[in-house]
Amino acid sequence: MSACTARPYPLVVDSARGSIIRDVDGREYLDLAAGIAVMNAGYSNPEVKAAISAQLEKMIHCGCGDFFAEPPVKLAKKLEELSGYSKVFYCNSGTEAVEAAIKLAFWKTKRQGLISFYNAFHGRTLGSLSLTCSKARQKEHFPTIHTAHSHYAYCYRCPLNLEYPSCGIECAKELENLIFRKELCPEDTAAVFVEPVQGEGGYIAPPPEFHKEVRRICTDNDVLLVADEVQAGCFRTGPFLAMENFGVRAEISCLAKALGGGLPMGAMFAGRELMDWPPGIHSNTFGGNLLASAASLATLEFLEKEYTEKRVKELGSYMIRLLGELQESIPCIGDVRGLGLMIGVEIVKPDKSTDPILRDKILREAFKERILLLPCGDSVIRFSPPLVITVEEVDLGLEKFENALRRTVR
Numbered sequence: 269m270s271a272c273t274a275r276p277y278p279l280v281v282d283s284a285r286g287s288i289i290r291d292v293d294g295r296e297y298l299d300l301a302a303g304i305a306v307m308n309a310g311y312s313n314p315e316v317k318a319a320i321s322a323q324l325e326k327m328i329h330c331g332c333g334d335f336f337a338e339p340p341v342k343l344a345k346k347l348e349e350l351s352g353y354s355k356v357f358y359c360n361s362g363t364e365a366v367e368a369a370i371k372l373a374f375w376k377t378k379r380q381g382l383i384s385f386y387n388a389f390h391g392r393t394l395g396s397l398s399l400t401c402s403k404a405r406q407k408e409h410f411p412t413i414h415t416a417h418s419h420y421a422y423c424y425r426c427p428l429n430l431e432y433p434s435c436g437i438e439c440a441k442e443l444e445n446l447i448f449r450k451e452l453c454p455e456d457t458a459a460v461f462v463e464p465v466q467g468e469g470g471y472i473a474p475p476p477e478f479h480k481e482v483r484r485i486c487t488d489n490d491v492l493l494v495a496d497e498v499q500a501g502c503f504r505t506g507p508f509l510a511m512e513n514f515g516v517r518a519e520i521s522c523l524a525k526a527l528g529g530g531l532p533m534g535a536m537f538a539g540r541e542l543m544d545w546p547p548g549i550h551s552n553t554f555g556g557n558l559l560a561s562a563a564s565l566a567t568l569e570f571l572e573k574e575y576t577e578k579r580v581k582e583l584g585s586y587m588i589r590l591l592g593e594l595q596e597s598i599p600c601i602g603d604v605r606g607l608g609l610m611i612g613v614e615i616v617k618p619d620k621s622t623d624p625i626l627r628d629k630i631l632r633e634a635f636k637e638r639i640l641l642l643p644c645g646d647s648v649i650r651f652s653p654p655l656v657i658t659v660e661e662v663d664l665g666l667e668k669f670e671n672a673l674r675r676t677v678r
């Protein structure tokens with residue numbers, strides 16, 4: 269396998285159930301990262317497995333660009349019900365969903381400029397990579413589409429050195445006051461892409477007014493807003509779409525990761541009047557794949573029925589409270605933040621600067637405790653467990669996290 273994917277953990281997985289992964293030697297690990305925010309319905313979910321098995325017996329694949337089939341159509345109905353968007357384009361990953369959104373925005377507006385935010389991650393194919401702005405290394409030697417970047421509401425490290433709420437969400441206003449004036453005219457901007465909660469860039473949850481202000485600016489300047497819900501969507505923050513937390517509706521939304529219940533599945537959504545591009549303008553081979561559609565429908569039905577917004581939010585607040593208590597006695601925890609079960613713990617030096625070396629040591633100690641955690645941002649540890657995680661598992665996971673932390677800093 270290519271060395272370009274990092275694989276920093278000495279873990280060879282064998283099987284999994286709920287929130288627990290078992291390795292080839294029979295050791296068990298509590299997965300507090302859900303396979304990069306994918307396994308929201310838990311590993312080996314019986315309802316998802318049953319739906320996959322039933323579809324497996326009938327047919328795995330048909331070219332959904334050529335033929336009709338029930339699973340993708342049933343899924344489209346469920347997605348319309350959950351998201352309110354009447355049209356969906358299927359693909360196989362987050363980056364493809366974002367590429368589809370870029371193309372739809374270009375096609376619809378006949379404009380070719382894009383805007384995204386610092387610390388954003390939207391994928392690694394050339395279009396989505398143009399929007400990604402979390403690590404310069406990810407873009408080294410790769411050509412990109414013309415994209416301007418604006419500041420996100422990273423309150424712990426306010427890029428404008430202001431304090432919330434007296435700041436008046438000046439960071440969002442930069443879009444209008446700076447970017448549209450100095451970098452890219454609204455008349456040349458096809459769309460603004462934004463994550464409801466920044467994921468790979470550091471699990472950064474903005475204050476409630478941020479997205480409202482971005483929405484207002486897009487509307488006032490006649491620019492499309494695209495919500496990249498690839499990591500924050502699918503009930504991870506409580507509601508189906510994370511933008512619902514902010515009372516904001518984007519013209520286009522993108523989903524992937526948890527959408528397929530572990531099978532590759534991505535989707536780009538918009539209203540009928542926006543997604544009126546003609547047949548042949550965009551397509552693919554595997555979009556709407558029968559097995560992935562069946563898995564996705566079962567996953568969404570399960571999550572909708574069992575894992576309510578209330579539960580995800582309560583469990584998230586509980587984790588933030590426990591991690592906040594840890595912060596009081598462990599100074600290297602600079603910030604604890606999040607929304608629902610998307611929680612970031614920022615590791616810092618005494619002067620509050622980032623400490624990626626210490627962060628990585630903590631992650632290695634956590635692995636020895638047999639909890640699986642992933643890094644994000646410059647110096648952040650992310651918690652994005654399966655939504656089926658139990659309170660007992662959360663308690664155990666955080667106890668092990670505390671052991672790992674104390675061992676590292678002592």
Ligand SMILES: Cc1ncc(COP(=O)(O)O)c(C=O)c1O
Nearest residue numbers: 361362363389390391467498499
């Ligand atoms: C917000 C966001 N968008 C897009 C992507 C890209 O998704 P994929 O890795 O499935 O291409 C990711 C992946 O982490 C993501 O977090």
